[in-house]
Amino acid sequence: MSSIGKGITAASIGKILKSKGFSVTAVKFDPYINVDAGTMNPIEHGEVFVTDDGTECDQDVGNYERFLDENLSANNYATTGQVYLSVINRERNLEYNGKCVEVVPDIPNEVIRRIKAAAKTAAADFTIVEIGGTVGEYQNMLFLEAARMMKLGNPGSVLFVLVGYLPIPATVGEMKTKPVQSACKLLNGAGIQPDFIIGRASQPIDAPRKQKISIFCNVDPKDVISAPDAASVYEVPLNFANDHLGERILLKLKIRPKKRNLKDWEDFVSSIHSSANPVKIGIVGKYFESGKFTLIDSYISVIEAVKHVAWFFKKKPEIVWLSAENYEKDTKNLKELDEYDGIIVPGGFGNRGIEGKIMAIEYCRKNKIPFLGLCLGMQLATIEFARNVCGVKSATSAEFDPKAAEPVIDLMPEQKALIKNKKMGATMRLGAYDCELTPGTRAYDAYNRKKMISERHRHRYELNNDYRQALERGGLVISGNNPQKKLAEIVELPDHPFFMAAQFHPEFKSRPQRPHPLFREFVRAAIANSKS
């Protein structure tokens, strides 16, 4: 079922198997026709995650990277649109030798080819495949068909996991198993019998209900695994381990574990629990309002990156959403920024909320509040500095005003051509690029005085080098540069407790047990600034 934690489930199963000494990779299939995950609205679809090779993908790939501590790539993600596109392209290249190309088996075969390619690239002992959407819907049928065919071809090495929801209606006060039973029937209808049923619920599943699910869904009660609500997603592998999921998987596949060791993960999770004093971080953004609900999925990697580093310092992360548009309505609202230990302005697109974010950055700069800008946040920090320190009063980005007189942030010529030809899918500056750090800067120290680092990008606009001198003369330090394209990557202010902004997205490379250096230094400064 959708939105109940299939991604975390897949990632957690992978983590358990990895802890038993195996190499693991994971693949996500999204049922959308969209070929590019990058063109989907983050409010509808959550964050667009980016891998080193520049693949724009679903946020679950971020979960896999964080749990498995592996770098994934284009092999680990596909949409229905991509699968069809590759079959159609192949057919048009005459690679099917004039044969009639059909939905079944050619589409499922392409899905299987992709799963095998992912396994091969990663030299994986285990490949976890997550099928997006909900069983029974038309959208993901061909992926289920691929799964069924894969089992038929490899009966001893394919296992199925159904993730189902067990509601406890307030008026009844009892955990109901019917939704899981129906989901299982629907899966059976697709020719698939689950080997495991993972029951998402607010509580662990008790013995009578495990028994019930066992009888109605035709699985051993030992293979009904509890997935109770957890204070942190990083507890989920430990919850599964309590129900011996790893051992049960290996038993079914007749494989011996190479080692048993979730110990370092247990230590990490207990450090989460023992983190008591808060560090309060405000995120000034816009992709989190949806009617009466606050959706945080749009910034999931930023949130996780803050959490990783807060726990590293044994602090409890307190993350608060601040709406940039409030500052535009009334500048008095900016005062609320004083309540935070540090402020992040994350990535984003388009005009809405821009001026409010610029005001927030100016406020942080002048009031010495630790500030971290990410991608758009870096562009806006540069614009703010140009306007208010360097006297370039009408400084802006060509993204907000294509005819801008002072495009401090502008398009590179190759991007201009792409936009003119409406080639918008997967054409931003994407994925890993080198960044050369300037010795003596805070960024250089943060990265342990490494001269060259690599970080992931996802943006179209850049700091316009025509303004570089003016900005530097005003006191902005450009501490990271891409040597090949001569582009600014990091800006910082030396006379401030912490004011740094990166054109790339450091959040994509933060891992639970290896927090990102820029987030680490930002949160260190936030803790030093702490009011609590």
Ligand code: GLN
């Ligand atoms: N909209 C900006 C650009 O395209 C920033 C993108 C981002 O924040 N990811 O350059």
